[in-house]
Amino acid sequence: MLNCNEVTHLASDHLDKSLNWKESFSLRMHIAMCKHCKRFIHHLRLTRLCVHGMNNNLASPDDVKHVLDNLPDTNKP
Template sequence: MSHLMDCKHNTELLSQSQDRPLTWRERMAMRMHLMMCKGCRNFEKQLAIIRKAAQELTRKL
């Protein structure tokens, strides 16, 4: 649980969840952290926006 309040580590998990399936343990740790951290919840939403924008851009060029 040492990582529980570690946003830096948590953003790595959030980012990697776009590249690989996270383990059950990682997902739990991530969810726990997100419940307590507004900054990381915003970061999670923003990652999704960035991915959507990247996909949109190739259509828009």
């Protein structure tokens, strides 16, 4: 049986489905009974969803210009 500290360490592997059958089963058993660990995993999942929603930062115009300006002349678009 996993304790809470161990569950915390396995939480990301649980979200990424990287746990083996036995670990996965133990973890599910634990969170079915432990509201704190259940919350920990819920919050970790929310955190991951948040950063996925931040996938819209473009490079600065200066950086882009730097890359394009430094293409060798023969390759310049």
